[in-house]
Amino acid sequence: MMETIRKNSIPYLPDLKLLDLLNDHVIISIIDPLGRFVYVNENYCKLSGYSYNKLIGEAQTLLETHLHTDPFYKNLWKTIMSGYTWKGVLKSESSKGNVLCLDTTIIPVKDNGGKIEKYIAIYVDVTKSQEEYHSSKEKEQKLKAFTEGIPNIILSINKFGKILNINQGLGDLKKNEVIGSDLYTYINPNYHKKVRKAISYVFVNAKPSQYETVSFNPNDTEIHFVSQVGPVFNKQGQVASAIISAQDITELVNVKKELGLNESKYRTLFQSIDIGIIIVVDDIGNITEWNMGAQKSFGYTANEIIGNPLAKLISINNKHLNIKEIVRIVKKIKKTTHNDTVEIIGINKYGKEFPVQFALSKWRKKKRTYYCAMMLDNTNRKELETKLIDKTKDLEMFLYRSSHDLKAPLASAEGLIDLIKDEDINDTVVNLTNMLNSTIERGVAIVDNLAQVSVISEKHDEVYLIDFKQLISDNLKSFQGFKNFQKIDFKIDIINSEGIYSNIMLVNSLLHNLIQNGIKYSNMSLKKGKPFVKIDVKSTKEGVIIKVSDNGHGIANEHLDKIFDMYFRVNNVVSGTGLGLYIVKHIVDELNGNINVESQLNRGTCFEIELPNLINN
Amino acid sequence: MKKIESIMLIDDNKIDLFINRKIIEKYNSDLPVNIFPNANLALNHLKRFEINNSDPSIKKPDVIFLDINMPEMDGFQFLDEFDKLTFIEKKPIEIYMLSSSASHNDIEKAKNNTKCKDYIVKPLTLKKLNTII
Numbered sequence: 166m167m168e169t170i171r172k173n174s175i176p177y178l179p180d181l182k183l184l185d186l187l188n189d190h191v192i193i194s195i196i197d198p199l200g201r202f203v204y205v206n207e208n209y210c211k212l213s214g215y216s217y218n219k220l221i222g223e224a225q226t227l228l229e230t231h232l233h234t235d236p237f238y239k240n241l242w243k244t245i246m247s248g249y250t251w252k253g254v255l256k257s258e259s260s261k262g263n264v265l266c267l268d269t270t271i272i273p274v275k276d277n278g279g280k281i282e283k284y285i286a287i288y289v290d291v292t293k294s295q296e297e298y299h300s301s302k303e304k305e306q307k308l309k310a311f312t313e314g315i316p317n318i319i320l321s322i323n324k325f326g327k328i329l330n331i332n333q334g335l336g337d338l339k340k341n342e343v344i345g346s347d348l349y350t351y352i353n354p355n356y357h358k359k360v361r362k363a364i365s366y367v368f369v370n371a372k373p374s375q376y377e378t379v380s381f382n383p384n385d386t387e388i389h390f391v392s393q394v395g396p397v398f399n400k401q402g403q404v405a406s407a408i409i410s411a412q413d414i415t416e417l418v419n420v421k422k423e424l425g426l427n428e429s430k431y432r433t434l435f436q437s438i439d440i441g442i443i444i445v446v447d448d449i450g451n452i453t454e455w456n457m458g459a460q461k462s463f464g465y466t467a468n469e470i471i472g473n474p475l476a477k478l479i480s481i482n483n484k485h486l487n488i489k490e491i492v493r494i495v496k497k498i499k500k501t502t503h504n505d506t507v508e509i510i511g512i513n514k515y516g517k518e519f520p521v522q523f524a525l526s527k528w529r530k531k532k533r534t535y536y537c538a539m540m541l542d543n544t545n546r547k548e549l550e551t552k553l554i555d556k557t558k559d560l561e562m563f564l565y566r567s568s569h570d571l572k573a574p575l576a577s578a579e580g581l582i583d584l585i586k587d588e589d590i591n592d593t594v595v596n597l598t599n600m601l602n603s604t605i606e607r608g609v610a611i612v613d614n615l616a617q618v619s620v621i622s623e624k625h626d627e628v629y630l631i632d633f634k635q636l637i638s639d640n641l642k643s644f645q646g647f648k649n650f651q652k653i654d655f656k657i658d659i660i661n662s663e664g665i666y667s668n669i670m671l672v673n674s675l676l677h678n679l680i681q682n683g684i685k686y687s688n689m690s691l692k693k694g695k696p697f698v699k700i701d702v703k704s705t706k707e708g709v710i711i712k713v714s715d716n717g718h719g720i721a722n723e724h725l726d727k728i729f730d731m732y733f734r735v736n737n738v739v740s741g742t743g744l745g746l747y748i749v750k751h752i753v754d755e756l757n758g759n760i761n762v763e764s765q766l767n768r769g770t771c772f773e774i775e776l777p778n779l780i781n782n
Numbered sequence: 783m784k785k786i787e788s789i790m791l792i793d794d795n796k797i798d799l800f801i802n803r804k805i806i807e808k809y810n811s812d813l814p815v816n817i818f819p820n821a822n823l824a825l826n827h828l829k830r831f832e833i834n835n836s837d838p839s840i841k842k843p844d845v846i847f848l849d850i851n852m853p854e855m856d857g858f859q860f861l862d863e864f865d866k867l868t869f870i871e872k873k874p875i876e877i878y879m880l881s882s883s884a885s886h887n888d889i890e891k892a893k894n895n896t897k898c899k900d901y902i903v904k905p906l907t908l909k910k911l912n913t914i915i
Contacts, residue, residue: 569883573795573851573904576882580801580905587808613884670886 192267192288198281200224212265212290227257228271228286245273245284254291266295318411321397322348324368326361329406348409353380360392367394367407377414389418436467442521442540446475448533450491462521462542464514475538480510480518492525492536508543519544565619571612578605614744617674618751628779629669633659633702633709636669640676647684654697663704666780671752676700678745679713679772685741686717688767708758708778714771720764728762749774786915790816790843792824792860793880794852802847802880802906809911816843821855821863831869843875845915847906848898850881850888857881861897878902878914 188206195204202220210217213227229238237253244251251271256264267288276282320331326348334340335351352360356378363376373395380388392411399405435443436456442463445454451474455467463470463478470477475491511521520543527536582602590598637657644650683698694716701712720728720735727733729750732743749772753760756776764770789806793799799817806815818824824846831842850857857879864877879892882904892901902910 569851569885572882572884573798576904577795577797577801580798580805580907583905583907584801584804616884673886 192290194225194227194286194288196225196228196284196286198283200228203283209288212288227255227267241271245271246281248273248275248281254295255288264292265290266292319408320348320411321406321408322364323406324364324404326364352378363392363394364407367396368404371396371398371404378411387415387418388413389415442538442542444475444478444538444540446536446538448535450474450476450536453535458542459540462513462519462540463511469514475536478511478513480512492527511540511542520547561619564615568612568615568619572609572616575605575609575612579609611742611744614742614748617678617748618744627668627670628666631665631667631669631672631709633661633665636673636676637680637700637702640673640680643677644680644684647681649687649689649696650684652689652696653684653687654695656697656699658700659702661702661704661709663706663709663778665704665709665776665778667709667756667776667778671756672776675749675752675774676711676713678749679711682745682770683713683715683717686719686770687715688717691716704778706778708776711774711776712771713774714769716769719766719768719770720762721766725762725764729760786810786813786844788814788816788841788843788845790818790824790827790846792818792821792846792852792857793849794819795849798849798904805906805908805911808908809915814841821848821852821857821860825855825860825863828864828867832867842869842873844873846875846877847880847902848877850879850883850892858891858895861895865897880904880906 188208190208191206192208192212193204193206194202194209197203201222201224205213205217205220207217210220213220228241229235241251241253250273251269253269255267255269257267258264268291269286269288271284271286273281274283274285318331318333318335320343321329323329328344328346328348331340331343335343349357349360356376359376360378363374366372366374373393375391375393378390378392380390390411391414392409395408395410396404397406397408435454439457439461441456442459443454443456444452444459447453452471455465455470459470460466479491507523508520509523510518512518522541522543524539525536526539527534529535579602582598582605585598586595637659641655680698680700687696687698689696697716699712699714701710701714703710724733724735728735728746731747733747734741734743750760753774753776756779758774758776760775761773762770763773791799791802791806793802796819799819803815803817806813816827818827828842830840848857848860855863861877876899877897879888879898879901881888881901883889884903889901892898900914902914
């Protein structure tokens, strides 16, 4: 059947070769005037998804019929039925359900009598290119919507400022009304000069330029525009026109303005601070910022000092110190003092030196390092400090003098009592004299301790090699007259292979108080054994450990943390001044040592003291 | 033990002078004691034993008890002045510092001074006196 039809159809076509060629590349169908297929090529079969046999004789659906109501198909049929060739794009659904786009040409073929015998339809599958076309169309539309969404004005002008084209109307004026008018009529005259300059620059130099303008909207609020002007070249490479794109940057300007306000606020704040000195220094050490405090302390005004090196303000031998060296010096001082701030000597405009607290911080901005030197004028503090030191010295002197001066009358009283005892007196007077004697002894003890307190701060820098054996035996001798001294077993163990250097007076005072406590608080009614006071001294390379322990009354746990307090006394059973252990603690601190105490009530007490060797080798 | 023939007491405190004199009396009531309420007077007295104006009728002291804290001239200043004296008699004079001060400084200073034999903490007692003389 296929053969027959082919035979029937082919003779009408002038060139077989041409048909073969077309067959390979295009989609061809031939239909009779009633719309039935008389021929389809293989491409058509592929396109429709049906076999040749199935299609031939069947009514075609692709072109619909002349009875179709859609104006598109109505027009198509009207054209071909009138004997004209129709061209257009048809949409069809493939057997797989995809939408196909076919560029179609339908040619009516007439018989000898001039009657339309058949229609040859040639299709080219343009689905792909059609899709591309649509997507690009879509993109274009999106882009258009996008650009229209931005309140941008794009216009082109000639070198005289005449508007050649514009993308939108301006205000109430329509696009057409704007075109041909003068650009300058839309610009505040204040900016004419600026705009003219920018435009002329573009035309003369063939390079882009920009300008900023401000206009007012109907609400009288400012609208800021930034306009970019770019050259448009003609074929000869000359600037034929310029394109200006103006952008509303009002919001940006407002933000900037606010930032500017903030910045000026902080700047004013910074510059007016006059209690602290704040100086900003760049990476080579030159001053870039200067505040009131700095002016007040150093005497220079900002104009006088900015650009000068920071080293000019610091009294260091080398005036040409750069910032790195200053940083290094500051770091070094910091290391040795363990302080966040260091104290250095500043030097003012008139050459006067004064102490300042100095802190340096740095930050990086745009690859440059900046330093902020913050200083606090210490002159007043220093004066107060000196005054305080003087006052403290006075007070210590007063304490020292009074304790010594008080000793004299007490010693006289002791002497007098001594004499009274030898007189012929009755028992009552003997009793009274004994009471007077113990009262005076107590007074002497207090005064002795006060004298020791005052001695602590006196000459503690005098350091000698310490002979512990001598020191302890001297001390024990001084206690010989003490109550219970003879009943106590003193155990002394000294291992002193290293030479220990310290302040002999203070160490003596330390031992004196600890041994005295051991004697005073000894327990004379022990159930087992004999009361003892044990003194262990062991020297090491670092220093010395002194242990004074006893089996005396001991200290209750709740009192242990208070025993080093001034005037603290556990009880009134044993007479004391409340200064002994305060002095001990004070001395240990003064000698950079440590003290530990362990005690159990009715068991005994052990004081352990570590003192550093104050001269190393 | 050498024989002590005369003792000199230098102290600005009259009560201490009284106590010390009493104690010395208890030690030996026959011992002459010369009392001076300030160091200058004592020094002037001692100048009488110098080469040029020696007076054999009075006895030079064997022992001086010297207070430290005194107005005008203190004990240490007295020691310096004493050092300048040139005695005709070569008999040595022993000087003891007698003070209520237990200050380590004073004690060290006294012990380091060659003219000072020893340092005694007040009050002077018979017991203390017995150990030194």
